[in-house]
Amino acid sequence: MTEGPEFLNALILLSNYVVLPAITYGSQLALGALGVTLVFGILRFSNFAHGDTMAFGAMVTILFTWWFQSLGISFGQLPTALLALPVGILFTIVILLLTDRLVYRYYRRIKSKPITFVMLSVGVMFVMTGLVRFIIGPKDQNFADGARFIFKARDFKKWAGLSEGLALRSSQLITIVVTMLLVAALFWFLQKTKAGKSMRAYSDNEELALLSGINPDTVVRVTWILTAVLATTAGLLYSLDKSFKPFVFFQLLLPIFASAIVGGLGKPIGAIAGGFIIAFSEVCLTYVYRKFLIYLLPESMEPETLVQLLSTEYKFAVSFIILVLVLLIAPTGLFKGKVV
Amino acid sequence: MKPKQRPFIVFAIMAAMLLIVGFVQSWSVALVILNLCLVSAIMALGVNIQWGYAGLFNVGIMGFTALGGVAVLLVSMAPVSAALEVGGGQMALAAVTLIVGCIAVVILYRAWGERLFRKTVTCLAVIAVFFLVHSFYGPASDAIEAVDPAKTGYLGGLGLPVILSWVAGGLLAAGAAWLIGKITLDLRTDYLAIATLGIAEIIISLLKNEDWLTRGVKNVTGLPRPVPFELDLQESPWFIDLVETFNRGALAGLGNTERADALRMLSMEGSGIFVKLCYAGLFMIVLTIIFTLCSLALHSPWGRMIRAIRDNETAAAAMGKNVTGRRLQIFVLGSAVVGIAGAMLTTLDGQFTPGTYNPLRYTFLIWVMVVVGGSGNNLGSILGGFLIWFVWIEAEPVGIWLMDVLTSGFDPASEFRARMLDNAQYMRLMVMGVVLLLVMRFSPGGILPEKTGHR
Numbered sequence: 001m002t003e004g005p006e007f008l009n010a011l012i013l014l015s016n017y018v019v020l021p022a023i024t025y026g027s028q029l030a031l032g033a034l035g036v037t038l039v040f041g042i043l044r045f046s047n048f049a050h051g052d053t054m055a056f057g058a059m060v061t062i063l064f065t066w067w068f069q070s071l072g073i074s075f076g077q078l079p080t081a082l083l084a085l086p087v088g089i090l091f092t093i094v095i096l097l098l099t100d101r102l103v104y105r106y107y108r109r110i111k112s113k114p115i116t117f118v119m120l121s122v123g124v125m126f127v128m129t130g131l132v133r134f135i136i137g138p139k140d141q142n143f144a145d146g147a148r149f150i151f152k153a154r155d156f157k158k159w160a161g162l163s164e165g166l167a168l169r170s171s172q173l174i175t176i177v178v179t180m181l182l183v184a185a186l187f188w189f190l191q192k193t194k195a196g197k198s199m200r201a202y203s204d205n206e207e208l209a210l211l212s213g214i215n216p217d218t219v220v221r222v223t224w225i226l227t228a229v230l231a232t233t234a235g236l237l238y239s240l241d242k243s244f245k246p247f248v249f250f251q252l253l254l255p256i257f258a259s260a261i262v263g264g265l266g267k268p269i270g271a272i273a274g275g276f277i278i279a280f281s282e283v284c285l286t287y288v289y290r291k292f293l294i295y296l297l298p299e300s301m302e303p304e305t306l307v308q309l310l311s312t313e314y315k316f317a318v319s320f321i322i323l324v325l326v327l328l329i330a331p332t333g334l335f336k337g338k339v340v
Numbered sequence: 341m342k343p344k345q346r347p348f349i350v351f352a353i354m355a356a357m358l359l360i361v362g363f364v365q366s367w368s369v370a371l372v373i374l375n376l377c378l379v380s381a382i383m384a385l386g387v388n389i390q391w392g393y394a395g396l397f398n399v400g401i402m403g404f405t406a407l408g409g410v411a412v413l414l415v416s417m418a419p420v421s422a423a424l425e426v427g428g429g430q431m432a433l434a435a436v437t438l439i440v441g442c443i444a445v446v447i448l449y450r451a452w453g454e455r456l457f458r459k460t461v462t463c464l465a466v467i468a469v470f471f472l473v474h475s476f477y478g479p480a481s482d483a484i485e486a487v488d489p490a491k492t493g494y495l496g497g498l499g500l501p502v503i504l505s506w507v508a509g510g511l512l513a514a515g516a517a518w519l520i521g522k523i524t525l526d527l528r529t530d531y532l533a534i535a536t537l538g539i540a541e542i543i544i545s546l547l548k549n550e551d552w553l554t555r556g557v558k559n560v561t562g563l564p565r566p567v568p569f570e571l572d573l574q575e576s577p578w579f580i581d582l583v584e585t586f587n588r589g590a591l592a593g594l595g596n597t598e599r600a601d602a603l604r605m606l607s608m609e610g611s612g613i614f615v616k617l618c619y620a621g622l623f624m625i626v627l628t629i630i631f632t633l634c635s636l637a638l639h640s641p642w643g644r645m646i647r648a649i650r651d652n653e654t655a656a657a658a659m660g661k662n663v664t665g666r667r668l669q670i671f672v673l674g675s676a677v678v679g680i681a682g683a684m685l686t687t688l689d690g691q692f693t694p695g696t697y698n699p700l701r702y703t704f705l706i707w708v709m710v711v712v713g714g715s716g717n718n719l720g721s722i723l724g725g726f727l728i729w730f731v732w733i734e735a736e737p738v739g740i741w742l743m744d745v746l747t748s749g750f751d752p753a754s755e756f757r758a759r760m761l762d763n764a765q766y767m768r769l770m771v772m773g774v775v776l777l778l779v780m781r782f783s784p785g786g787i788l789p790e791k792t793g794h795r
Contacts, residue, residue, distance in 0.1 A: 045530065046530040046533065046534060048399070048533075048537075103777055103781075106781065113395075113529075114528075114529060114530060115395060115397050115529045115530070115533075116780075118397055118529075118530055118533055119397065119707075119711075119780065120777065120780065122399070122704060122707065122776075123773050123774075123776040123777040123780065124773065124777070125704075125773070126700070126704055126708075126769055126770070126772055126773030126776060127769075127770050127773035127774060127777070128773075129700065129766075129769055129773075130766050130767065130768070130769030130770030130771075130772075130773060131770060133763060133766035133769065134763045134764075134766040134767060134769075134770065135763070137759065137762065137763055138766075247698075250699065251541065253537065254534075254537055254538050254541055257534045257537070258534075258538075261531075261534070305478075311549065313545050313548065313549045314542075314545060314546075314549070316538070316541045316542060316545060317542050317545070319538070320535075320538035320539070320541070320542055323534070323535070323538060324523055324535070327523060327524060327527060327531060327535070328523060329459065331527055331531075
């Protein structure tokens, strides 16, 4: 019945439904968590508005994508949204710098407690949610164009002679490539440039950094700009891969926070590791293993149930449980982030 | 204006606004708003206990509200005996296994001591318990959900009076709060916020998907009520007499048939208002009790200790106060009050609809209430609950009207205008966010600031 070796089929099945989606989702989470972790490292609060910043960036990008599409501008095989991304980033930078100037700066000057900032970010989130829903509405938005697949499952089957196919969607490849480029650029920036070095210094020891003549306002401004770039890209990649729904971004907050905390708040490398840990656990625990086991096990042992550890509705529970475990066992996270 | 007079004046203004709604729109609308104002005030009191007294930031109010809501269903609905027969025993077994398993894991963890592989062994034990529970739970839930799914398909409740569920709601929320608090309260303050955000999402997805317990998104309607039904009222003679006495002037001078018709109309209208007044009375009683307890607590030595911990944790700890213990207490108490309010809300709705809980309405709006009203001040929270709920409700028609006026220059059929009118309802989210930020910046104490020291 089945073509090709069963083991290979099982492997391809797993790659198609677990590994590829998890890598894609993990990249999106990693970009989101990087933004949260940067804000935490420099401004020292958990930014609840981050999910809606992602939504805002994605929204602006989508609006410009529509405009470009109506002008007949296209990006060949790639989605037009990538062309509009810089514009989206620009708008997000403006709005983040504006919120910092109007909201956060005053409290930084009077040295408020971190929890005050968390509350402020909730207020900002409220405003941004309202703004996004007001401008684009609460519904699903369609803006994707360009080629949908790099290669399709059917072509792969023919090529490999297996009964299981592997499909690579262009949104998945774009997510992975863009994430790699962006992360590389970010690390280069943090390690090699003067602004990046002063950011790290400020994050490690604020007073010492101030003593050595680092201008805190510049550091904060650069942080918001980086956050805008990361958030907009993460939001757009997520919308390209799944779809753009404003309320989803609020729900993404939990896995994003979990990623940042698992890796260690304030540690960029930790945010990336955390993103992939959360994504892989989420996908692995909610995947239905029945077909996979049918390939691997002898016929007499084939499972009758779905062999699903957790129903997909509970995928948020996964990030929560990992979060709780990390808080219980190692509150500073894998990479020894900012302490409790 | 002397500070002492301030509460009276603002509450008088609030009452006047409700009266205006009564005269201009209708008394029924005004009472609907009043009832939800009362529930909101209780929720705000609960959050004020956490934030105002102790500085704990709870972003999961929605979850505790929903737990209160599910308590109504579990306490007051009649049990479904068919479902209990097919799956009740096994489900009970699953629950017992879960509890025993959890205790066993904790004992194992402690008994293992400092020997090697402590965490690995604990993890394995947890996984074993999970699969054991799952093996009982899976078939049981399938069996229960298969019992007449269009009508029941769940276990039902205990069939007790619905008022009891308000207490149960508080207890349920308190239990959840204890768990969360135990894990996160001795960590950085942000972590409590993130953890409560998570638990709220999980509670909602549990309530939406555990059909055997709550019917999930199929909703449970027709919950028992603590007040009489409108239809019964319209048929009972004492109520018709009451309506007659109230409307003697309007009814006088009408012919017999006209009079009977008019009376029927009036008693239909009156029954709705009467029911809402009953709810308002009940809610008022609960609010008074909780408010009195809160005030007593806040002005007791215990309350002073809590505020001392909030204002200077290190100093309080140095004075020998158990900071984490007190915080846990406060967190549980506040969540319990929110749970009670959640149960009241579901009772008022008469149905349990897990799909309608959304964080903007059930978490962040409550926050705006507490901050605007005056965090740390119980009267302030009540005022915030009233004021913000009133604005939230009345902002929608006002927003739509405003959009209508602003876009009146455009072609009525244009897509832009239609979209603006469609999305106008989201303006109030923005308005609430801006209000929150403005109050925090320019009047951090809120309308009725916390009273500190002796004046």
